[in-house]
Amino acid sequence: MGKLTGIIRLKGTFDGLTFYKTADGYLVKTKSGVSKSRIMNDPAFVRTRENLSEFGLNAKSGKLLRQFISPLLHRAKDSKLSSRMLKVMNLIKNYDGSSARGKRIVRLGIDSLEGRLLLKGFDFNVHAPLSSVLHALYTVDLATGVITIANFCPLDQLGIPEGATHVSFGSAFVNLDFETGIFESSYSPTTILELDATISTLILTPEAVPSGTGTLLYLLLIEFFQEVNGVQYSLRNGAFNVLNVVEVG
Template sequence: MAEQKGIIPLVGTLGGINFYYLNGKPIARKAGGGFNGNAIKTKASMQRVRENASEFGHCSEVNKAFRLALRPFYKGYTFTHFHSRLMGLFTGLKDLDTAHKRGERRVAEGIAHDDGLKLLQHFNYTPACNVRKVLPFAFAIDSSNFELTISNFDITQVGFVEGATHIALTYGVLDFDFNSLDSQLHLAPTMVMDASYAASNVTLTLSSLPSGIGTRLCVFGLRFYQEVDGALYVLNAKDGVGIVVLECF
């Protein structure tokens, strides 16, 4: 590779030389030597590339379905690097699959691993809004009806973000099949409270119960709002939306 010299820099291929710009500088290098589609598909030396591509594509499909299933918790909000961060989660789950050879490993097999549910539960879904720091209380889920209770609740201890007058709590059980990517989300009515909320316990009850089509994730979300002239407006600050997986079954 060499930098082009001359009055008029070239762009394109001429006489077996590629001419192009790199970081704003005109560069010339011998054409060829790169990978092409046929080589990746057929050459033995590209086997690892094919394996990685297959597993990456699978994790990407799971990622998309999972994000769509969680959409009610952050509708209208755009997370920075949410897709790429979740890819890290699902790649880690895929790596737990010991039932398949490299190139064929699957997220669902990782979920079935002893550490699979732990990864799902302990993953930091919203680093800019740590739910357990915003709501530093005890969360308990009834294993029979999935009812969520937040005990010893004290509104003065809630970490309201700047400009917020209200906080909305959303709770649901995401019944997600990591094989078929089918899912059902069972939600409790959203609870909205302001700084005058006085109760010491918060209970969120599902409107319907999961049937068990797959892994059941107890998902809790919060969003902040600002009241203006009697109307509530969503605060789309980077720390204004939080999601956490409380338990997995």
Template sequence: MARQKGIIALKGTIGGLNFYQLNGTPVVRKAGGGFNGKTIKTSPTMQRVRENGSEFGHSSSANRVFRNAILSLTDGSPFANFHRHLMPLFAQLKSLDTLNIRGQRKVSEGLARVEGKQLFKKFAFTPDCAFANQKPFDFSIDAATYGLHLRQLSLSSVKAPKGATHISLQYGVLAIDFDGFATQLSQAAALVLPLSTDTGSFDVPLETPIASTLPFHICLLGVRYYQQQESSFYLLNAKESIGLLVMEVCS
């Protein structure tokens, strides 16, 4: 690439050279080169590009379906770039698939592995939410009903967002098929507690049964903070006021 010199800045292709503007500067380079759609689709040297593109598309679709299915647990996306934040997780899950050849690896096969489940549970979905990161409680989940039992919940041990007086814990179980992209979210009634709550045990049953026909059941807890003013509660929307954590992954 070279800069154009002269009074008139040329644009277009002349004599095998491309003339164009780059950041306001007239430049010129040899025409041709690069890749076109046909080359990417048919050339043997582009096989790895095609494989990567296919797997990226699958991982992105799985990400989108999961993300859209759990919006109600946090009253919307935790932050604007949530999809991009989740992409490394889904890419790693896809890479754990040892059953399918490169270019056809699936998120579902990775999540079915013990390593995939651990990866999903340890991922920081909402890194700015102290409650989601610290998990200040013990818990158990009923194997038959998926009801949640919280024990030793200690809210005073977690730094709350400025102005917060209450916390809402929204438990849900997402039944999901990462191949067919079918989902069903079963939720419990939200558990709203004052931040003065220091100890306690709570049973949190689901209000609707889960879809047993879908291959994965992901137990999640959505976190939101509120400020009480007299008899009204106001939702706080700072990034540290919104949390999502994975309790368990079953398949």
């Protein structure tokens, strides 16, 4: 794959080369010489068909998760979230130890400790990872979904972006079946703090414990604001906001 650097910007296929635009600029690649019909029917491409089948299932799992946390997701995400999450889902499905190749699924892969660890710590906004923003210890109660940050000092324990005057904390407790799509979500009330040296203990308590037989996900949202004349405005449209999977049960 090549990248165009000249002043002429092409889109489409010309003389065996395909030109297209991405977030990284204008790229070019050679046109595939294998037809779709051959890929879907030729025994030589059986492994390719298996990979395509699992790819579709993994993409669906990632989409389910993004859909079911949308009340938080629209406040903290990056432009390449879909592809980053698909990569993680592809890795998780490898830990499905019971399904045949081509039929491995995230639902079974994430039942393993290794699968859960792959999703734990996932940042939905790669430009604001939790590890670089929150410099305080926190605990997660796996039974209730309560997230606690004890003796927290915003001024000393946050990576504060320029211009921010306030910060808010919220959490989500989700029970999601990656195979059936059945889910239930519960959210905590939002806690807003001024960015000063006041020390307090944050306790983020979901409204309820979600029911179901799926995977339990615990998420933490941190948002930065700038207050002007008593009104709080999201800082740079959420560019500095954090959304992280702090635990997977």
